Amino acid sequence: MAEGVFAGRTALVTGGGRGIGRALCRMLAENGAKVAINYQGNVEAARETLAAIEVAGGEAMLARADVASEQEVGRMVGDIRDRFGPVGLLVNNAGIATSDEHDEFGFEEWARMFAVNVDGPFLTTWAVKGEMITAGFGRIVNISSLAAHLLKPNMIHYATTKAAVIAFTRHTAVALAEHNIRVNCLAPGLTDTDLARSGNPGMVQQLIADTPLGRMGDPSEMAAAVKFLLSEESSFITGQTITACGGRS
Numbered sequence: 001m002a003e004g005v006f007a008g009r010t011a012l013v014t015g016g017g018r019g020i021g022r023a024l025c026r027m028l029a030e031n032g033a034k035v036a037i038n039y040q041g042n043v044e045a046a047r048e049t050l051a052a053i054e055v056a057g058g059e060a061m062l063a064r065a066d067v068a069s070e071q072e073v074g075r076m077v078g079d080i081r082d083r084f085g086p087v088g089l090l091v092n093n094a095g096i097a098t099s100d101e102h103d104e105f106g107f108e109e110w111a112r113m114f115a116v117n118v119d120g121p122f123l124t125t126w127a128v129k130g131e132m133i134t135a136g137f138g139r140i141v142n143i144s145s146l147a148a149h150l151l152k153p154n155m156i157h158y159a160t161t162k163a164a165v166i167a168f169t170r171h172t173a174v175a176l177a178e179h180n181i182r183v184n185c186l187a188p189g190l191t192d193t194d195l196a197r198s199g200n201p202g203m204v205q206q207l208i209a210d211t212p213l214g215r216m217g218d219p220s221e222m223a224a225a226v227k228f229l230l231s232e233e234s235s236f237i238t239g240q241t242i243t244a245c246g247g248r249s
Helices: 019-030 041-055 070-084 107-135 155-181 203-208 217-228
Strands: 010-013 032-039 061-063 087-093 139-141 181-188 241-244
Touching: 010 070, 019 032, 019 041, 019 061, 019 087, 019 139, 019 217, 032 041, 032 070, 041 061, 041 107, 061 070, 070 107, 087 217, 107 139, 107 155, 107 181, 139 155, 139 217, 155 181, 181 217, 217 241
Parallel strands: 010 032, 010 087, 032 061, 087 139, 139 181, 181 241
Antiparallel strands: none
8 A cells, every 4th residue: 555645644543443533544544644543442443443454455553642631642643753754644533522402511521522622633733733844744634513514502512612623724724834734624414423323313314304415424425525635636725624414504
């Protein structure tokens, strides 16, 4: 897998063990990147992703860290640098989500949601941007959500964090553009992952019914959109958000 549009690049995918993250890691490896698979708790899933990449001839490593911890993120990026070299491709995919009415959560839940979903992309971006500036090259994609665009009274905390990710993308893109660092965002709708399948079946079916294309998205479709944003096919695009939701927005 040495050949490909990302050959010679080191990629970091946060939350890379399963779902969309796994599809992102496999896509990057299939296109020649050396991939760091970040995970926090589910080492089994991360190892499955690593094994799938290695069986296919790709190169990858596990990179454990809580993306909400500045110390752990710094250590992780140092470990990746030591093995694969500086990170040139970053996908901030790690996130948490819960569905709670306004009287079912308080500041503790709000703060943890922000710590992972907003502080995480900030900490990883700040951990790698210095080397990207030195190299005069960087490609970053932040994963938001369709929830950022919709009214979600039962997901106030989650939807707010995902809207913040879009704002972070826009402002960071302008700040880093002079260094040939492009920053874009993907906002997926309902996607066929274990997490989605474990949700309320009636709610999932209703969301599918509300989707003009009549189905969930596939993780590989999200990975294809991220490939476009990381590659030079999108060389004049920065600070933008692609919404991949089957028309539901």
